[in-house]
Structures are given as structure tokens and as C-alpha cells.
Amino acid sequence: MTTVTSVAPETVMAVAVLKANEAGESLEIEDISKKLLELQDLGIDVGEVALRRVPDGVYSEDVEAFVGRLLAAGYAKARSPIKFFDNGLRVCKMILEDEQRENLEGLRAVASALSFDLSKFTGPEAQ
Secondary structure, three states: OOOOOEOOHHHHHHHHHHHHHHHOOOOOHHHHHHHHHHHHHOOOEOOOOOOEEEOOEEEOHHHHHHHHHHHHOOOEEOOOOOEEOHHHHHHHHHHHHHHHHHOHHHHHHHHHHOOOOHHHOOOHHHO
16 A cells, blocks of 8 residues: 655745755745645655746646735735745744644655655754
């Protein structure tokens, strides 16, 4: 029997935001979309996320909506690249905490695949 690891797409988006912020890297919708595609290619189920090819990679309206909610709340600033404020980062951390409680195996799989250090953003049981 084959076991498929699955994770909420918002978790992947939150990981991408937190990882880029921690590294001081810029982040665009296409960058986050690419992470979803990478995980799909590794066999991790990221849910029903629409990804489409664009000239410089891949784009997702689902990622655009995620970022749009943070923009609407004033938790990020629309510019190129996107600037995430402390409240936006806090929302991303809360998403990871929820995933940790509900789907620790999936969170670990995402963290491993994306070389993300969970210890900085979640409780010790996630390690």
C-alpha cells in the first residue's frame, strides 16, 4: 500500500514566506508557486492548487489569493518583491502551528523537501 504525504497548500505558502524572510531573500508569487510545483514533483499532495506555466516559471492564482489576503489585512506591501510585515509573518507561523497539531508528518515532509528549519517557527515536537 502506497502512503501519500499531503499538506495544506497554505502551509507550503507559509513556509516559503518564512524561509525567504529568514534568509533575507526577496519573494514573488511565482517563487511561492514554484515551491508548490517542486513538492508535487516529489509526490507530496498539496491539494487542489491550480498551477500554470508562465514565461519565467509557474504561477498560481491560489498563491495570489493567499498573498492578497495578507495585503488586504495590511500584513504585507504590494511591491516587487512583496514585503511581509511582522503581522504577516505571525500569520504564517500560526499556519505552521496549526499544521503541526493536525498533520505533523506532512509538515515535516515539506520542511525536509524545502530545507526549512522548523525549530525556529514551531514547538519542539515538530523536530
